Amino acid sequence: MLWLEYHPLVASYARGDIGPEFATKYRLPIPQHAPFAIGYTFENNPHHYLPDFVGTLADGTPFLAEAGMEDDKRGDRNLAKAEAARRLACLQQGTFWIGTERTLTKRRHYNLVFLHARRKTFPAFSDIAAVLPEVWPWGEMAEVAEVASRLSHQFPQEMVEAAIWKVVADAAAQGHLLLDLEQYTLSRTLPLALLPPDAPVLVPSPLPDTLLPESETTRVAAIERQPSTLIPGPTFDASTLPEPQRAQFHRNLRAVEQVLAGATQSSVAEKEGIPRSTLSRLVSRTRERGQIACVPHGSYRRATSLHPAFAECIRRLFGLPTRLTMTAIREHTEMQQVAARLSKETGTPVSLPSYKQVRTAVQHLKLDPDLMAMREGAKSVARPRESAESFVLSIPAPALLTQVDEHTMDLYVVTPSGETVASRVHAAALICVKMGAILGAVLALGPLKEEDYMRLVKVCMERKDHLVGITGCEHSWPCFGKPAIIFHDRGKIFTSERARQVLVDRLGIITEQAPPYAPSAKGTVETLFRWMTERFEKRLPNSSYGVHDAETAAQAGGMTLEELERCFYQAIVDDYQRDARYDTTTTPLHPVGTGGSGVRGATVFGFTR
Missing domain, CATH: 1.10.10 (Arc Repressor Mutant, subunit A)
Structure with missing residues (x-):
């Protein structure tokens, strides 16, 4: 604004972005030409913007001016605004200026502020200004302090110096100050010279009308020239x-x-x-x-023709700990189910994505570091201790992913009469991966069969109040629900056709097989059985009396199958569930919900923590 105030060719100027509401709010007068709206097009959409300043030059032609930081003015949207203002100024035979911190230097700004602060009039100014040309002729280079000393015998020193600075400021506004404000800083000891009123005005260097380099700018050769549509x-x-x-x-x-x-x-x-x-x-x-x-390669992504339902399914399958290959993802049964569902919803046949589409989608997913960390099995960020209810409500689907495994323990089981019936016990457990909560567990004297696997799934899905009561547990076991995914190894009972028919076809549960010779893929359930082996033996009779012979301890304690199951469930409910690392029953809560878990309609109930 000071640049316009002290430009000798500017006759008048005003803010172009002051509307009635703004002027009323801040009690400002509304300029004659405000608000001055200029239309422009950005991304094929019409817009309007208000320039910073509008005004008239000494020859009567209009001008528009913008001011701001150069980095901001170089933005694509601001460049479009500036181009529209420049074209409008050319249409009106006017001028357009853009002022930034690079074209309006700090030295010039300081000098203009210095002059503007000393341009105010006072009562004795006219008397001092009338005799000033006598002691300071036009064109003479002299310091302000020296000129003030020449009139100190007629007027007070302070008033003479104030009058001199006002005369200098008026001369600068008229273009008659012989000094480059870009090169020198005004002071009392800087030599100055004033030109006579009839001398040609000194015009400062014009401001640019665009911020684009000359090679990128096409000057307007004719007013009728239209924007490029190449x-x-x-x-x-x-x-x-x-x-x-x-x-x-x-x-x-x-x-x-x-x-x-x-x-x-x-x-x-x-x-x-x-x-x-x-x-x-x-x-x-x-x-x-x-x-x-x-746009340089890799900076944008073209719109994909892959259906969002297939993209979401590919993302979920890619993030599974089984690390499915691209071929396995494309041929997965869930992809076929998504295609069948879309065909039923749209009424038209929907085919599976091509291998190229799946490969492209997987390549994009590999660019997500969080997803890759989850796929590679990286440890998640430690969750701070929270209240029981807030932790439960923060889990969208606790039983979404579960792991199942079988384990053997060298324990002797006897009949009530004391006869040994088995020297090895087989156990199976189904555990929630996210919560670490045990959803179900079963014991068997012989190798586990398909019936035992189905019994385990049944225990997982049912409430366990009756089971807790008959086994004499001190605490409740509120963990139950239908899993969405069961992650298992290559055991026969898990991969049998009968198990697949019951779990997949009837219950709608997805089964995933772990890679061979990779126990770490089922680390949660493996850790559980290692813990159970240590903690469960402490509950056996005579285990704390120095009896290290298993058969003798079992016979002395009368370890029947019923007693063994009672100790087994008590170890789960009263020990495992109460452990600090796996505490899932601190406060009994109502089920979080009985709605779908988001995967094939699996119903998930709440766990407590």
Whole structure:
């Protein structure tokens, strides 16, 4: 604003962005030409903006002016605004200026503030100004302190100096101050010279009308010239790109525009430093897709033709700990189920995605570091201690992913009469991976069969109040629900056709097989059995009396199958569930919900913590 105030060719100026509401709120007068709205197009959408200043020059022509930080004014949207204002000024035979911190230097700003603060009038000014030309002739280089001393015998020293600075400020506004305000800082000891009123005015260097380099700017040769329409399609907002990619985008766009305007690809490629084959491909892709084709590779992603339901299914299968391959993901039964569901909803046959589509989707998923960390089995961020209710409500689907495994323990089981019936006990447990809660567990004297596996799933899905009561547990066992996914190894009972028919076809539970010779893939359930082996033996009769012979201890304590199951469930409910690491029953809570867990309609009930 001070630059306009002290420009000798500016006759009048006013704010162009003051509307009635703004003026009323801050009690400001509404300028004659405000608000001055200018229409422009950005990304094929019409917009309006208000310039910072509007005014009239000494010759009667209008002018528009913008001011701001250069980095902000170089944004694509602001460049579009500036181009619209520049064209409007040309249409009106006027001028457009853009002032930034680079064109309006701090030294000039300091000097203008210095003069403006000393330009106020006072009663004795006219008397001092009348005799000032006598002691300070036009064109004489003199210091303000020296000129003030020449009139100190007629007027007070302070009033003379104040009058001199006001005369200097008025001369600067009229273009008659012989001093470069860009090079020198005003002071009492700086030599100055004033030109006579009839001398030609000294005009400061004009401000630019654009911030684009000269090679990127096409001057308006005629007022009727229309914006370039060589590149079809919508524009691209380059302000969203980092600085190196933004510069490369503008370089590509400039090269394509030159080729489309008629220049040869060889000359443009040599001038811009782009391989000729790359430039040819850029021109071809820009004609098809618009400016977005000029964005450097990897900075954007084209819209995919893959259905969102397939994309979500691929993402979930890719994140499974089984680390499915691309072929396994494409041929997975869940993909077929999604296709069947979409066909039923749309009424038209929906085919599975091609292998190329799955491969492209997987390649994009590999760019997500969080997803890759989950796929590689990285440890999650430690969860702080929370209240029981808030922790439960923060889990969208506690039983979404479960693990099942069988284990053997060298324990002797006797009949009530004391006869040994088995020297090894087989156990199976189904555990929630996210919560670490045991959903179900069973014991058997012989190798586990399919019936025992079905009994385990039944225990998992039912409430366990009756089981807790008959086994004499001190605490409740509120963990139950239908799992969405059961992760198992290659055991026969888990991979049998009968188990698949019951779990997959009838119950709608997805079964996933762990890779061979990889016990770490089922680390949660493996850790559980290691803990159970240590803690369960402490509950056996005579285990704390120094009896280390298993058969003798079992016979002495009368370890029947009923007693063994009682100790087994008590170890789960009263020991495991109460352990600090696996505490899931601190406060009894109502079920979180009985709705779907988000995977094949699995019903999930709440766990307590």
